[in-house]
Amino acid sequence: MAQILVYGDSNSHGTIPLRVLGGFDRHPKATRWPERMADRLGPGVEVICEGLPGRTTVHHDPVDGGNRNGAEVLPAILPSHAPLDVVVLMLGTNDLKPRFATSAFDIAKSVERLVGITRAALPEVGIVVVAPAPVRETGVLTEAFAGAEARQAGLEDHFAEMAARQGVTFVRAGDHVQVSDIDGVHWEAEDHVRFGDAMADILGGMLDVTLATPKAAGRLAEPDPSLPQPPVTLDRAVPRDWVDYNGHMNEAHYLTVFSDATDQMLDWAGMDAACVAEGHSVFTVETHIRHLDEVNIGDRIEVRTRVMEGGGKKLHVWHELSVGGRLCATGEQLLLHMDLSTRRSAPPRRDVAAWFTTAKEAHAGLPAPEGVGRFVGQRT
Structure with a gap:
């Protein structure tokens, strides 16, 4: 060691x-x-x-x-x-x-x-x-x-x-x-x-160490994945160095926020450093972010994350970023569970699969979120 x-x-x-x-x-x-x-x-x-x-x-x-x-x-x-x-x-x-x-x-x-x-x-x-x-x-x-x-x-x-x-x-x-x-x-x-x-x-x-999947910064308590309400996966203030020339949160940091929210959910599911060391991880395939309202420096942002698909090789999550209850952005991500020894998609570890299966089933009864499946330039 x-x-x-x-x-x-x-x-x-x-x-x-x-x-x-x-x-x-x-x-x-x-x-x-x-x-x-x-x-x-x-x-x-x-x-x-x-x-x-x-x-x-x-x-x-x-x-x-x-x-x-x-x-x-x-x-x-x-x-x-x-x-x-x-x-x-x-x-x-x-x-x-x-x-x-x-x-x-x-x-x-x-x-x-x-x-x-x-x-x-x-x-x-x-x-x-x-x-x-x-x-x-x-x-x-x-x-x-x-x-x-x-x-x-x-x-x-x-x-x-x-x-x-x-x-x-x-x-x-x-x-x-x-x-x-x-x-x-x-x-x-x-x-x-x-x-x-x-x-x-x-x-x-x-x-010459391969880095483990980072945990989200928030240190949030693990929720019960069987509850229907999507859990809070990130809760933090927007730091001053995230500002852009318009005086609000720069677009690059929305990806950071949604990535951290996904990492928090993965950590809850059991994909910690030891899990990654065993060869289990995820690769992001696609991310779609919609900017709906301004987020300013110093604002307290909250992200809730819904599991649209999970338990198998694919992990499809939907993030909603809010400030004071006002929806400001959404992030839709598709990830694949990977076997790091082969660098190919593979089923997740059993405990990780069980957590995401439970969360998917709990969230399945919710109405489809407005904007899911959207792409740039799509007509409404």
């Missing part, structure tokens, strides 16, 4: 954006990016997360105290989890606090010291250096990070230069996530999921 160590701060720990100074809470375990990455990498990979809120690269914290000096603790952490295949270093955010009076150049040099410590302890280990997402001076952490926006100028470039110098893999977290508007430092749940997926792609390539 391959083993990955994530060595980071509160954004690896999963701290929820702070609304009150001194408040503290964590995102659910499955939402945190290291756990999301582990789910995608599958059962053949173990991800160990050593994330400590307030951890710095090389500094003792004179205000908050605690064992927050990353360089001091790392030499004990590494052998305690050895053998390791990959070490992910994602630190530097807390170094931007004014109490440490350091520069972007020195923060990158401090992470370079952590690279050296890692190599000295584990000479053959793969190393990934992550430049933290840029912070913003807002919310309850404004004073704690006063001047950070100016101090972080050039930080990502210094990280990239250092990583090239050391011959390690480099990732810009800011290419994938943004800090929350609430406190300017921590990540919302959807950003954790997005970054976990991105890191799974990167580390999956390093370890």
Whole structure:
């Protein structure tokens, strides 16, 4: 089994954006990016997360105290989890606090010291250096990070230069996530999921791992498939980076939403990482999306999904996306269950087939949804 160590701060720990100074809470375990990455990498990979809120690269914290000096603790952490295949270093955010009076150049040099410590302890280990997402001076952490926006100028470039110098893999977290508007430092749940997926792609390539089918981001409770009401398969706010030039949700993300809704239903049915590792999966054959009303940034969107056909090789689902009870879009998808060893369609695993058969029969008595079977340009 391959083993990955994530060595980071509160954004690896999963701290929820702070609304009150001194408040503290964590995102659910499955939402945190290291756990999301582990789910995608599958059962053949173990991800160990050593994330400590307030951890710095090389500094003792004179205000908050605690064992927050990353360089001091790392030499004990590494052998305690050895053998390791990959070490992910994602630190530097807390170094931007004014109490440490350091520069972007020195923060990158401090992470370079952590690279050296890692190599000295584990000479053959793969190393990934992550430049933290840029912070913003807002919310309850404004004073704690006063001047950070100016101090972080050039930080990502210094990280990239250092990583090239050391011959390690480099990732810009800011290419994938943004800090929350609430406190300017921590990540919302959807950003954790997005970054976990991105890191799974990167580390999956390093370890030559086939990624598992992703679970939907919502962590919704599994419904009873025998109930006639189509279940809610996605419930989330529209993030600000989904905006387009018209100021509303970009069309590309409707596919993301409906894909996540399908993944959530597949996960309920039993098509989890272990199932995919056994060789069972689905391939999408066709998707038809209708845009019926505007969806704006910040809107709370809900998707309900109906099983039109299921239990055999074909899975035909109908999604309805609503905002406050107002139908805004529909998505119709046809998927085929696949045997990954042959890359050909095949019946799903017995438990998956039973779940979708039950859901199909439960939904069969509902009126045909308006628009099902439509194609572009069809007359009504």
